[in-house]
Amino acid sequence: MPLAIRLPHHSGVLEADGSYPRALNVLSRKQTAVQRQLRRSGLAGYEPVTQATLLALAQQAPPGSAVYDVGAHIGLYAALIDAVYGHRLSVHAFEPTPDTARICGDIRRHNGLGFELITSAVSDTPGTAELYLSLKAESSNSLNAAHRKHTETVSVPVTTLDAFTEERSARPHLIKIDVETLEGQVLAGALETVRRHRPWIVLEILPGSDHDALGRALDVLAELGYGLHLLQPESPWPGRNRGDYRRHVGSQCRDWLLAPAPLTYDFHLAVRTWLRTILACDERTNLMVPAGASFPRGWNAPYLRRTRFTPREDGSFLHCEHATHEHATSPVPRAERVRLSERRVGDEPFDATLFEPC
Known part of the structure; x- marks a missing residue:
């Protein structure tokens, strides 16, 4: 049954960047784990601090720069950023799971969005690899066979962010990484991009992550002047060093920010402002219609x-x-x-x- 979720209303962004849609059609209320969570809670209950951070970072991105959503799943973050900032940023979503990528493409089409969908995994070496399809949920699919119990695999193409960036002559300002334990490999395949463009990086770190590979990548980023911050509802976020970040892995907050510059008051204010608007988009603002029915007229009219x-x-x-x-x-x-x-x-x-x- 069709589900549309309300998008956050940010008056400052509307004044500076212009109108954007008030809602996003995510097609189904139960097809994937992400859609089920959106049905239960709207955007307010789905990683709101991560959403706010990504939107605040996109807000400060120079026109013409790129955003990478690595491990996009149904493309929620890519769609959200593209809906608000797609007129001045290029958004690229990477999703290797065939069924999930198809839903991502359908969401893009039904909402008239322009982000690019790349049906490929991302790692440290281009080629092909086996993607292990989790028995728990499609959101846990991984190139790491040990991450979740699985019964099926599918062969998928693999690229690196360095190769993709060079091929497209892109200028990434923001990279989001959620790849179910292989974050270190994605970073290892993006080091030239990091050196050249110094993007902001938001990544999920799990207890089962490959901490050897991740640690090596974090060492390089620290040498390049990157700070490491755990995303939390309270701000400002203190910096964490390479040696103690693992003490915080497994907490309720599992997303991190790799920052190429010190976090300013204006940045924290932007995050708090977006967070307040996102928390207003709870399950009461969802719009659902019976299967086969259309949404009411004006459901997606721009703010x-x-x-x-x-x-x-x-x-x-x-x-x-x-x-x-x-x-x-x-x-x-x-x-x-x-x-x-x-x-x-x-x-x-x-x-x-x-x-x-x-």
Whole structure:
């Protein structure tokens, strides 16, 4: 049964970057582990601090730079970043599991997004490898046979981020890595990219990760001036050194930031602002319709920039969106103006009837 999730409303980004969709069609409420979690909790319950960090880092990315989502699964993060910043960033999603990659492509198509889907695994050496399909959930599929119990394998192509970056002449600003224990190998295959472009890197580290390979990669990044920070709801995030990071692996927070520069007050403020907007996107804001039915009209209408209302002689109001050099204008009936004025300060221009709790 179709499921659409509400996207966070960030007034500052709308003012600076323009409108973006208010919702994302993730197609199904139960097909994959990620979709099931979104059904239960919306974006608010799915790694909200990681989401906020990625969106804050994308917010500061120079126009024309690239974002890599390595281990994209159904492409949630790629879709989220592309929906908000796709007009000025190129987003590339890497997902080797055939069925999951197909869903990722379907989500891209149904939402009219432009991120690139690369149906390949990422490691330290290009070629082919066996992908082990987890009995637990498709989100645990890995090139590491020991990661989860499995009964099936599939042969998949493998690339490196260095090879991909050179081939595309890309300028990555942000890399997200979630590859189920082989983070060190992905980093080892990206060291030239790191040296040349100094991207920000968000990665998941699990207790079963290959800590020898990861440790070697972290040593190189430390020599290049990278700091290591555990993503946590509270900020600022203290730096961790190569020697003690393993003490924190296995905690409730499992995503880390490899930062090429010191974390500033403005960065932490951006993360907190995004986090607040993401936490408003809980299960009550989900939109679900019966199988075969269409979403209501306007379900994905873009958020608007700040709007002002000017009274007209006939009692209606003229609304002017501060969005373009040629301000779009249209008459707004008095009843609509009253409905909008009843929202709390800071609330988004959003039709709540489209997102009733199910």
